[in-house]
Amino acid sequence: MLTSLERYLMSLRPYQRVAYESCINNERGIINHVCGTGKTRIEVALALTYKTSIVIAPRNSLISQHQELFETVIKHFNFNTKIFIINCENDIPKYNYDGNCVYIVNNSSLKNVIFENVIVPDVIIVDEAHTHQSSVKNFCMKFQDVRRYFFTATPQDMTSDFYGSTLDTFSYVQARDLGIVCDFRIVPIFDDANYDKELITKMMKYDLRHCIHYYKDVKNDLKEGWNKFKNIRNSMKLTGKTSIEERTKIFEKFKKSTCNLLSCKTISYGIDIHECDCVFLKYIGEGIPDTIQKMMRAVRKDI
Numbered sequence: 591m592l593t594s595l596e597r598y599l600m601s602l603r604p605y606q607r608v609a610y611e612s613c614i615n616n617e618r619g620i621i622n623h624v625c626g627t628g629k630t631r632i633e634v635a636l637a638l639t640y641k642t643s644i645v646i647a648p649r650n651s652l653i654s655q656h657q658e659l660f661e662t663v664i665k666h667f668n669f670n671t672k673i674f675i676i677n678c679e680n681d682i683p684k685y686n687y688d689g690n691c692v693y694i695v696n697n698s699s700l701k702n703v704i705f706e707n708v709i710v711p712d713v714i715i716v717d718e719a720h721t722h723q724s725s726v727k728n729f730c731m732k733f734q735d736v737r738r739y740f741f742t743a744t745p746q747d748m749t750s751d752f753y754g755s756t757l758d759t760f761s762y763v764q765a766r767d768l769g770i771v772c773d774f775r776i777v778p779i780f781d782d783a784n785y786d787k788e789l790i791t792k793m794m795k796y797d798l799r800h801c802i803h804y805y806k807d808v809k810n811d812l813k814e815g816w817n818k819f820k821n822i823r824n825s826m827k828l829t830g831k832t833s834i835e836e837r838t839k840i841f842e843k844f845k846k847s848t849c850n851l852l853s854c855k856t857i858s859y860g861i862d863i864h865e866c867d868c869v870f871l872k873y874i875g876e877g878i879p880d881t882i883q884k885m886m887r888a889v890r891k892d893i
Contacts, residue, residue, distance in 0.1 A: 594638075598638070602628075602631060602635065605764070609758040609760070610636065612758045616754065617738075618737060618738045620753055620754065622743070624760060624762045626765070627760055627771065630717065631659070633741055634659060634660055636739060638692070641689075641690050641691075643712065645692060647695075647718065648696065648697045648721045650834065656717070661673060673694065675693075676694070697721075697725055710736075713737040715738075716741065717741050718741070719742045719753075720744050785872060789803070793823075800851075800868070802866055803815060804869065805852065812829070812853070819850050828840055829853065
């Protein structure tokens with residue numbers, strides 16, 4: 591009879607299993623897979639391979655996304671593993687568990703919570719590894735002999751020996767040719783003075799029903815955009831202050847109806863967006879990785 595892990599590994603796509611095996615055969619390294627190809631499923635496989643795992647995600651929205659996938663896999667494949675979310679110092683004694691477990695922590699927890707001598711992991715898995723490099727380095731150096739793997743679609747400045755080598759790469763072209771992500775095209779809008787008017791024209795011309803609009807900042811740019819779009823096509827806005835419960839409702843509405851979703855960065859790195867057929871970037875100024883992460887919300891076929 592197959593084990594829970596063996597059955598779960600069989601459910602992965604071939605390229606995901608290749609990445610998993612590359613990690614198992616190396617004590618540290620980078621997995622560079624394009625957005626929308628299921629990096630989190632590989633992370634889950636790795637975490638469930640070891641007795642005690644720490645998974646680091648940069649934002650609370652990603653923590654809830656990880657938690658949901660872990661709980662689904664554990665239940666479906668009958669793993670004997672517990673999931674704990676650590677947000678503060680008081681959580682550690684409560685979650686100092688002796689059995690198989692996965693601790694999911696956010697970036698701020700790495701700075702504010704003392705893990706050593708309480709939780710000793712067998713593996714550290716870093717999601718969106720390009721976004722929180724200094725805090726991750728400081729944290730991992732406390733566990734220098736522990737396996738560590740870094741997952742990203744945009745490995746910017748990840749060349750030091752700390753990360754190890756790139757263990758596996760899966761590009762956009764590979765994913766597109768396998769039908770995992772969509773083809774896309776870029777349509778420039780040069781008239782900044784009439785930007786929002788041009789957006790509406792493009793939405794109607796190309797029949798764009800599920801659109802994400804990215805703005806530079808919440809206080810000024812997003813506020814101005816919201817004033818123009820709030821009464822058009824079920825528009826909604828999402829910021830870092832939006833609660834997890836409200837985000838869930840927003841994503842569900844976005845999936846089911848014609849809708850505009852306005853944001854800055856909250857729904858760029860790693861957030862799974864269903865049915866997105868267009869991304870509008872009003873501001874491009876934080877480098878290629880940031881732009882790629884935002885654009886790639888529109889190429890996902892299957893989450």
